[in-house]
């Protein structure tokens with residue numbers, strides 16, 4: 001990331017020192033699934049667009065990729081109404097896709113979509129911070145877990161529980177594909193005072209949470225806590241130039257790939273945080 005941009009962003013963020021009171025913090029966190037359910041009640045399937053870009057960013061999502069031995073199995077956590085799932089199913093006729101979300105309304109939208117075919121897809125309600133994925137999916141049977149703009153919806157103290165949950169269903173050698181909001185993203189800089197719960201965690205107008213990741217935070221979660229190998233972990237910065245106001249502001253995302261170790265040699269590397 002450009003150091004000058006990062007320094008300006010740090011100055012802007014440091015100016016916001018007021019925190020949401022504890023009562024409201026607890027309420028937003030305990031009512032998270034309710035607030036997302038209301039989000040889908042208001043927006044139905046119209047808010048997010050289908051994510052057609054994912055196989056350009058992640059080769060594992062391209063048909064015929066040799067990564068999985070047989071028909072690959074994918075789990076999309078926090079699937080919403082299926083915007084990630086539909087293009088993947090269409091392009092990969094061999095793939096079986098599990099999709100879960102803690103909004104029952106979102107899951108119903110997936111299950112009732114005309115593209116939903118129970119021979120190739122299973123959508124289910126699950127709060128990834130507390131409901132065991134292994135209760136629905138056979139342990140260590142999934143080749144790819146996609147985490148696309150979902151971990152940012154979790155408060156930081158629950159993110160490690162979600163990672164542990166995923167590890168129970170990931171195959172040895174299986175991969176986690178991650179894309180989410182990065183620190184100093186334009187949306188983080190735009191929060192008005194009164195929305196900050198703690199460093200890098202904010203509440204939106206509709207009560208949903210938004211956490212902004214650093215690559216170090218991700219490494220802590222997946223490598224140090226999860227014991228996974230880091231294959232990729234970088235900021236993706238998209239420059240936006242506002243000619244009218246002559247302000248440059250960036251969309252900042254973090255894109256990463258982690259792999260479950262296959263043998264003891266790789267496990268030792270993972271434990272010392274070495275990337276392949």
Ligand SMILES: C[S@@+](CC[C@H](N)C(=O)[O-])C[C@H]1O[C@@H](n2cnc3c(N)ncnc32)[C@H](O)[C@@H]1O
Pocket residue numbers: 032036037048051077078079080081082083084100101102103106126127128129147148149150153154
């Ligand atoms: C920004 S949407 C992303 C949807 C989808 N991954 C996509 O790329 O279009 C985040 C989703 O995560 C879900 N979510 C948030 N916290 C969750 C949790 N603890 N367990 C399961 N799903 C969760 C929300 O209900 C929401 O549908």
